[in-house]
Amino acid sequence: xxxxxxxxxxxxxxxxxxxxxxxxxxxxxxxxxxxxxxxxxxxxxxxxxxxxxxxxxxxxxxxxxxxxxxxxxxxxxxxxxxxxxxxxxxxxxxxxxxxxxxxxxxxxxxxxxxxxxxxxxxxxxxxxxxxxxxxxxxxxxxxxxxxxxxxxxxxxxxxxxxxxxxxxxxxxxxxxxxxxxxxxxxxxxxxxxxxxxxxxxxxxxxxxxxxxxxxxxxxxxxxxxxxxxxxxxxxxxxxxxxxxxxxxxxxxxxxxxxxxxxxxxxxxxxxxxxxxxxxxxxxxxxxxxxxxxxxxxxxxxxxx
Amino acid sequence: xxxxxxxxxxxxxxxxxxxxxxxxxxxxxxxxxxxxxxxxxxxxxxxxxxxxxxxxxxxxxxxxxxxxxxxxxxxxxxxxxxxxxxxxxxxxxxxxxxxxxxxxxxxxxxxxxxxxxxxxxxxxxxxxxxxxxxxxxxxxxxxxxxxxxxxxxxxxxxxxxxxxxxxxxxxxxxxxxxxxxxxxxxxxxxxxxxxxxxxxxxxxxxxxxxxxxxxxxxxxxxxxxxxxxxxxxxxxxxxxxxxxxxxxxxxxxxxxxxxxxxxxxxxxxxxxxxxxxxxxxxxxxxxxxxxxxxxxxxxxxxxxxxxxxxxx
Numbered sequence: 359x360x361x362x363x364x365x366x367x368x369x370x371x372x373x374x375x376x377x378x379x380x381x382x383x384x385x386x387x388x389x390x391x392x393x394x395x396x397x398x399x400x401x402x403x404x405x406x407x408x409x410x411x412x413x414x415x416x417x418x419x420x421x422x423x424x425x426x427x428x429x430x431x432x433x434x435x436x437x438x439x440x441x442x443x444x445x446x447x448x449x450x451x452x453x454x455x456x457x458x459x460x461x462x463x464x465x466x467x468x469x470x471x472x473x474x475x476x477x478x479x480x481x482x483x484x485x486x487x488x489x490x491x492x493x494x495x496x497x498x499x500x501x502x503x504x505x506x507x508x509x510x511x512x513x514x515x516x517x518x519x520x521x522x523x524x525x526x527x528x529x530x531x532x533x534x535x536x537x538x539x540x541x542x543x544x545x546x547x548x549x550x551x552x553x554x555x556x557x558x559x560x561x562x563x564x565x566x567x568x569x570x571x572x573x574x575x576x577x578x579x580x581x582x583x584x585x586x587x588x589x590x591x592x593x594x595x596x597x598x599x600x601x602x603x604x605x606x607x608x609x610x611x612x613x614x615x616x617x618x619x620x621x622x623x624x625x626x627x628x629x630x631x632x633x634x635x636x637x638x639x640x641x642x643x644x645x646x647x648x649x650x651x652x653x654x655x656x657x658x659x660x661x662x
Numbered sequence: 663x664x665x666x667x668x669x670x671x672x673x674x675x676x677x678x679x680x681x682x683x684x685x686x687x688x689x690x691x692x693x694x695x696x697x698x699x700x701x702x703x704x705x706x707x708x709x710x711x712x713x714x715x716x717x718x719x720x721x722x723x724x725x726x727x728x729x730x731x732x733x734x735x736x737x738x739x740x741x742x743x744x745x746x747x748x749x750x751x752x753x754x755x756x757x758x759x760x761x762x763x764x765x766x767x768x769x770x771x772x773x774x775x776x777x778x779x780x781x782x783x784x785x786x787x788x789x790x791x792x793x794x795x796x797x798x799x800x801x802x803x804x805x806x807x808x809x810x811x812x813x814x815x816x817x818x819x820x821x822x823x824x825x826x827x828x829x830x831x832x833x834x835x836x837x838x839x840x841x842x843x844x845x846x847x848x849x850x851x852x853x854x855x856x857x858x859x860x861x862x863x864x865x866x867x868x869x870x871x872x873x874x875x876x877x878x879x880x881x882x883x884x885x886x887x888x889x890x891x892x893x894x895x896x897x898x899x900x901x902x903x904x905x906x907x908x909x910x911x912x913x914x915x916x917x918x919x920x921x922x923x924x925x926x927x928x929x930x931x932x933x934x935x936x937x938x939x940x941x942x943x944x945x946x947x948x949x950x951x952x953x954x955x956x957x958x959x960x961x962x963x964x965x966x967x968x969x970x971x972x973x974x
Contacts, residue, residue, distance in 0.1 A: 369867030373779075376869045380775025383768050384788060390836055391795055394806045401809070448697035456691055457698070470701050475890070475960040476953070477897020479924050480708060482931075483949040487711030491937060508704050515701070541690045562797075569799025572899035572924065576931045576945075613801040613900075620805050620904055628809065635802045646797050650790050 398639065402632030410633055414584040415615065419626030424634050426583040427615035430499070431568060431641075433587060433604065434611055437503020438510070438567050443560055446511050450518025450556075451544055474512035481509045482576025490577055497578040499587060500605040505573050510563035517559020521552035554656035558649045565645035569638060571613040581618040583610045612638045712953055715946035722940055730947070736910040736921075738944045739930070745944070747951055749910040753827065753920035754955070757902050758895040760831025760916055761838060765891055768835075769842025770884070776843065777850035778872045789844060796840040804904030807833040812905065819917075825907035828916040834901050838891040845890065849883020850876050882970035889963030893956050899924035923952045 360368070413423025449470075457463040485505035495501040525548055533543045549556075587607035588599040612634055619631035720727055725745050733746025772792070776785045812829040816822050853876050861871040877884070899922075907919020908929055921929070927945045935942045 366865075366867075369870065372870075373868045376771075376872075377775070377779050380771055380779055383771050384775065384792070387768065387772070387792060387795060387836065387839055391798070393810060394798070394802070397806065397810050398802070445697050445700060448694045449701060452691075452694035452698040456694055466698050466702060469705050471964070472957070472960055473701060473705060475893050475956060475963075476708065477893075477899070477924065477956055479897065479899045479927055480712075480949055480953055480956075483715075483927070483946060484704075484708045484711045486931075487715055487946070488707050511701060511704070539684065539687050541687050565797060569797075569801070571799070571801045572903075572928060575928050578931065581932070613799055616805070617801050617900065617904070620801070620808070631805055635799075635805055638799050639802060642797055642799060643794065646794060 395639070398632050398635050401629055402634075402636045405629045405633040406636055410630075411637075415582055415618075419619075419624065419630055422619075422630055424612065424615055424637065426586060427610050427612045427634065428637065429586055430579075430583070430609040431611040433499050434502045434506065434574075434609065435564060435568055437500060437605070438506040439560075439564060441504055441507035442510050442514050442563065445507070446514025446560075446563075447518050447549075447556060449511075450515045450522065451548070453515070454519045454522045455540065455544055455548065470512050470515055474516070478509055478570055479572040479576055481505055482573030484508075485573065485577045496606060497580070497608055498606045499609045501577055502574050502579060502609060502611070505577060506567040506570055509570065509573060510567050513563040513566070514556075514560055517563070518552070518556050521555025521559070522548050524555065525551050554652055558653045558656070561645050561649040561652070565642050565649070568645070569613055569642050571611075571617055574611055574614055575617070579614055580608055580610050581614055583608065612641075708953070712946055712950040715943055716950045719940065719943035719947045722943075725940075734912050736926075738941050743940075745947075747923075747948065749912040750921060750923045750926055750948060751951065751955075752912050752914065753902075753906065753910065754896055754922040754924070754952070756914060756916060756920065757827050757831045757834060757898075757906060757922055758892060760828060761835035761895040761898075762888075762892055764832055764835025765838045765842050765895075766888060769839045769887075769891070770846060772839070772843040773846035773850060773884075774872045774876075777847045778868055778876060785847075789847070793840045793844055796837055798837070800837070800898060800900040801904070803833050803837055804901045807901060807905035822917055823907070823919055825905060825919045826917050827906050827920055830902045830905040831916065833905065834895055834898055837898070837901070838894050841891040841894060842887050845887035846880070846884045849880040849887070852883065853879040882967045885966040885970060886963050889959055889966065893959040893963070896959065897924065897952065897956055899928055903928040923948045923955075 410423045411428070412425050413421060414425055415427075416422040453463065453466065457466075482505060485501055485508070489495045489501045489504060490497060495504075529547055529551070530543055533547050538546070587604035587609065588594050590599060590601040590604065592599050616631050616634040616638060619627045619634065719725060720730070724743060730745055730747055732748070733744050734748055735744035735746050736749045737744045776788060780788070807829050808824065811833055812822075812824050812826065815826075815829055816824065822828075850872075857875050857879055858871055861875045866874070902922045903925040906922060906925060908921045908925055909919055910921040910926065911918065913920055926948055930941065930945050
């Protein structure tokens with residue numbers, strides 16, 4: 359039979375042991391992240407220079423670069439943002455401010471929750487069957503951007519709804535009392551007040567999209583591209599390029615370029631892969647950082 | 663006094679008419695509705711494409727649904743073709759199992775630690791940093807698996823092949839730790855303080871309170887986070903495509919290489935298969951299998967959340 363003091367001492371000991379276990383596990387996880395970053399930097403930094411950023415891929419590792427890959431990533435992200443932000447914010451506003459509580463609304467809600475759980479490669483298969491072959495968009499920047507937009511749509515919708523829901527009801531009532539219509543309330547009050555929360559969600563979603571490889575591989579994005587999409591209004595072969603022609607251009611993106619180099623044998627290509635990985639990580643981490651900062655500022659500023 | 667020229671009642675009516683029946687308002691509402699309904703079209707598109715490409719696959723003479731489910735070989739790209747999905751499913755389940763064995767204990771322990779053992783300030787710093795683990799692009803994780811984790815494991819056991827399911831699964835597990843830790847922690851923090859205070863008042867220590875009071879009370883949220891993590895692991899592609907070996911093989915030995923459903927789809931997509939060929943259709947047959955697997959997990963998660971929800 360233990361005395362009361364012994365029972366208390368034992369409990370304290372257990373607490374202390376578990377505190378150390380939790381601390382150790384957290385350090386292991388963060389340490390892995392640190393090792394990953396260190397390993398990437400050590401292998402890739404020597405390769406990362408201006409030539410690497412301004413050269414096309416090449417069969418010789420030392421001459422290869424990521425020009426077409428990062429330009430492709432930027433253009434695909436433009437299409438993704440231009441598609442996913444209006445669609446996602448509009449859907450979020452509708453579900454939060456307009457939708458009546460009925461079976462149709464709950465169907466849309468269940469559907470969005472399920473879409474969020476669909477693996478990204480399934481979106482790629484859908485885009486391959488529908489966008490590439492049925493709609494004849496081809497294996498183009500347009501297809502890639504729209505595919506990733508579909509993929510991140512649930513994230514944007516959920517972020518929009520949460521940001522709008524956080525606005526207290528009395529803000530809406532004050533506006534309605536002054537005779538504002540529903541759209542005026544949304545446009546002049548709800549969207550400006552929730553813009554911080556919405557942009558956090560959008561940036562997180564885009565940071566996920568920029569690292570996505572599988573759906574773009576599935577739609578048939580190329581791995582070897584030694585030209586850039588035609589710039590609008592430039593002259594190619596004596597003909598002026600239209601403003602939207604780049605949308606239909608074949609493309610590659612950073613993660614696909616990295617995947618291509620990872621799967622090749624030899625240390626030279628591994629260094630290229632690491633250097634591409636550094637650029638990719640820099641883009642992802644800086645987007646996440648911006649999102650964290652915005653979120654912290656929104657939380658501190660808002661006092662209803 | 664010109665404004666009294668219009669009777670008050672008529673003016674009220676005109677204000678109502680102006681706000682209620684504005685065609686612009688109607689059009690905007692309709693536009694927003696279309697955006698919301700669009701998500702249903704995406705699901706419909708997924709189901710349509712998967713079925714419309716998988717049905718012709720099963721219509722081929724050499725393919726039967728029975729063979730698809732029972733044949734122990736998956737060799738659609740060879741001359742001796744076998745179409746048994748089991749090797750891909752076993753590869754998917756094995757890598758998922760390894761990832762789950764890593765992520766669930768670590769993630770749950772960290773969730774307890776963050777929710778019950780550290781100050782809110784520490785938690786607010788650690789949580790977003792941990793979440794960076796799942797923000798790392800998966801192709802970078804694949805690179806990490808074959809350049810750091812697998813070689814380190816080979817030093818421990820020189821017989822291990824470089825491409826094996828264990829290394830891929832472990833790295834995948836690290837990637838999904840934040841899904842478990844953050845979502846479980848949210849669920850634990852939603853447990854009312856009263857319950858903890860009751861436990862402390864009875865003389866319980868922190869660990870006992872965490873395990874016996876907070877854990878059961880937060881079970882629905884914790885279970886949902888587990889399911890989400892499993893569903894992510896099942897659908898994860900690039901880590902296994904790079905690090906797991908890419909040979910479809912019916913094996914439950916984690917030290918061997920194998921292929922998952924997702925890795926097979928990537929492998930085929932990297933090549934140049936003609937639209938409409940049987941090899942092209944196999945990726946949709948594999949995709950439909952994956953779709954139903956993750957759908958089952960998602961529905962199970964929704965059910966668990968409902969079944970074990972505690973309302974305070």
